Amino acid sequence: MSNELPGPFRATLGRDLLLSVRRSGDIANPIIFFVIVAALFPLGIGPSPKNLAMIAPGVVWVVALLASLLSTDLMFRGDFDDGSLEQLVRAPASLYATALAKVLVHWIVTGLPLSLMAPLVGELLYLPNSATVPLILAMLPGTLFLSLVGGIGAALTVALRKGGILLSLLILPLYVPVLVFGTATVDAAAANLAYDVPLAVLIALALLSLTLAPLAIGAALRISIDH
Amino acid sequence: MGKDSSGAESVLLGAYDLRCERDERVLFEGLTLELLAGEVLQVEGPNGSGKTTLLRYLAGLSSRCEGVLQWKGVDTLSSRYEFSSDSLYVGHESAVKLSLTPVENLRWHAALWQRPMKRDIDSALQQVGLSGYEDTPAQNLSAGQRRRIGLARLYLSPAQLWILDEPFTAIDKDGVAQLESLIADHAEQGGCAVLTTHHALAMRGRLRRLVLGLGAGEQQ
Numbered sequence A: 001m002s003n004e005l006p007g008p009f010r011a012t013l014g015r016d017l018l019l020s021v022r023r024s025g026d027i028a029n030p031i032i033f034f035v036i037v038a039a040l041f042p043l044g045i046g047p048s049p050k051n052l053a054m055i056a057p058g059v060v061w062v063v064a065l066l067a068s069l070l071s072t073d074l075m076f077r078g079d080f081d082d083g084s085l086e087q088l089v090r091a092p093a094s095l096y097a098t099a100l101a102k103v104l105v106h107w108i109v110t111g112l113p114l115s116l117m118a119p120l121v122g123e124l125l126y127l128p129n130s131a132t133v134p135l136i137l138a139m140l141p142g143t144l145f146l147s148l149v150g151g152i153g154a155a156l157t158v159a160l161r162k163g164g165i166l167l168s169l170l171i172l173p174l175y176v177p178v179l180v181f182g183t184a185t186v187d188a189a190a191a192n193l194a195y196d197v198p199l200a201v202l203i204a205l206a207l208l209s210l211t212l213a214p215l216a217i218g219a220a221l222r223i224s225i226d227h
Numbered sequence B: 001m002g003k004d005s006s007g008a009e010s011v012l013l014g015a016y017d018l019r020c021e022r023d024e025r026v027l028f029e030g031l032t033l034e035l036l037a038g039e040v041l042q043v044e045g046p047n048g049s050g051k052t053t054l055l056r057y058l059a060g061l062s063s064r065c066e067g068v069l070q071w072k073g074v075d076t077l078s079s080r081y082e083f084s085s086d087s088l089y090v091g092h093e094s095a096v097k098l099s100l101t102p103v104e105n106l107r108w109h110a111a112l113w114q115r116p117m118k119r120d121i122d123s124a125l126q127q128v129g130l131s132g133y134e135d136t137p138a139q140n141l142s143a144g145q146r147r148r149i150g151l152a153r154l155y156l157s158p159a160q161l162w163i164l165d166e167p168f169t170a171i172d173k174d175g176v177a178q179l180e181s182l183i184a185d186h187a188e189q190g191g192c193a194v195l196t197t198h199h200a201l202a203m204r205g206r207l208r209r210l211v212l213g214l215g216a217g218e219q220q
Helices: A008-022 A024-045 A049-072 A077-082 A084-090 A095-124 A129-157 A163-190 A196-225 B051-058 B080-086 B102-113 B121-127 B143-156 B173-188
Strands: B011-022 B025-036 B039-044 B065-071 B087-090 B161-165 B192-196 B206-212 B217-219
Touching: A008 A024, A008 A095, A008 B102, A024 A049, A024 A095, A049 A095, A049 A129, A049 A163, A077 A084, A084 A095, A084 A196, A084 B087, A084 B102, A095 A129, A095 A196, A129 A163, A129 A196, A163 A196, B011 B051, B011 B192, B025 B039, B025 B051, B025 B192, B025 B206, B039 B051, B039 B173, B051 B065, B051 B161, B051 B192, B065 B080, B080 B087, B087 B143, B102 B121, B102 B143, B121 B143, B143 B173, B161 B173, B173 B192
Parallel strands: B039 B192, B039 B206, B087 B161, B161 B192
Antiparallel strands: B011 B025, B011 B065, B206 B217
């Protein structure tokens, strides 16, 4: 056949990336939210560099977490509404692989840009320069974990009409480890201390969720379309 | 057993002793149906009689029915891979992404099947009357044309069993006739199909009807 087709994983990855590009407004939302909310803190707390630098690591992580949550609800929503999800679930392809592809696209369009924007937000909040690189290093695995664990919640709640608030209740507690170790990494780096241990924990969390979350997402999707 | 698909009398899809309850109301009970190669089964019944539920169960999407579902004599629970690659489900929603073009939509569907397509996408689009729209995002097409993108899967899929839920919705007269003859051709080539429609089918071939109604299913 003239046009060779990619495997299900690559096909889903490519299709969802293409969909994200076509609806670029949806991609921009979390990033704009991230920058705007972080920019409100100096206005609310006052421009004192000392105060801002003290809260900067926590603020960056909390806002990044909420920004990621903002688009998590949409991860499977479109596919559920137009019937694509049924096709995905009943396809003779590994649901583990296709679910992973969808989550990776979510990370590529939210977690990755959030990680790259984080230094700018750090700058707004007088985060010491020594913490800039560790911030990016911690955000990359941290946001990957957020996308994967968020995917479980999104898959569970996609069939509910008002799943948004339930989704937040379900997954925000699961986000806490990332908040704790992410902030610890940046705090340590800002104080010029060794930050390798909390960073290693973040990477371990990301790898753990990378292997296990797609299983849970696949099972949750099967339940969600069963009606 | 799975190999002799050319033998006209082999039971492809068997559903035994199905029972479905919805909101404490029994939709059907003790329903058994067998579909042979070359047969088309039209499921009829008033709104709310469980047609879609039955089709979703047959497609392996719903567990609202109790019973045994076999594909080529093997329980579908133990041959999920084979069953899903041998069957194509076209639901109420056409599974078409509005921001993608017809070609992009169909390429994704075909990639999920992991089996070679029966023909290439361009000729399938030509068959459903969408040649010239290959690169037009589906959102710029009419409802009927979007529906046709979904139905183009029937020209591409190598699946033997078609499960079609209201395939004629939003399709014009000529399209309906064409679709009917496509389904008849599919049956003649050893395939089989289950479909729901309120439309009176004027189809050649072996057409059976199953009427779902109050309480139990009635086969003709």
